[in-house]
Amino acid sequence: MPRRSGGLRSGTHYKLRIKSRDKGAHNIAKQLQDFKKEDIVMIRTIANCHSGMPNSRFLGKQGKIVGKKGRCYAVSVLDGSKAKIVVAHPVHLQKLGGLAVQISKTNEGVV
Template sequence: MTQRSRGFRSKTRYKLKKTLRAGRSNPITKKIQTFQEEDLVHIIIDPSVHKGQPHPRFHGKTGKIADKRGQAYIVAINDGNKAKKLIIRPEHLKIQE
């Protein structure tokens, strides 16, 4: 019997699906957006950009910008009772309004 693949994007068929006719797939404004420390952001994964993508378990979570590292941001979130810091590129972040 063969082993099933358990890659980074396994079991994400519906979570990482782009909406039909969403307009331009990845506009440049998502890539060049900037955030300040202490900003609240939503983690919304853009499946067409693989670089700087967080694990799919964090899709839909809200966190706080802790720091900037290169082009990416360090986002602090609580995963259950544990505080975690994720390194995420701005294409996968959306400012909370």
């Protein structure tokens, strides 16, 4: 019986789809975003930008910027109850503000 392949993009058909509105060239402002340490961000994977793409498991998760590694940022994210460090390019990160920041500050011991 043949074995199912299990590469990095397996099971991501709908997670990594590109909407027709988002097709085309990348937004240069998103590539040049700057984040400070302790900023709250959400991981939003852009499928047509392959460099610095985090694993699809972390899609939609929010976390804190821990540091910088080259052009990418290290983000502390909860995976279940365990904190993990995800390295992602700024294209795949979206800064959060308002209510999301207030909620994460109340759960500061968790992240």
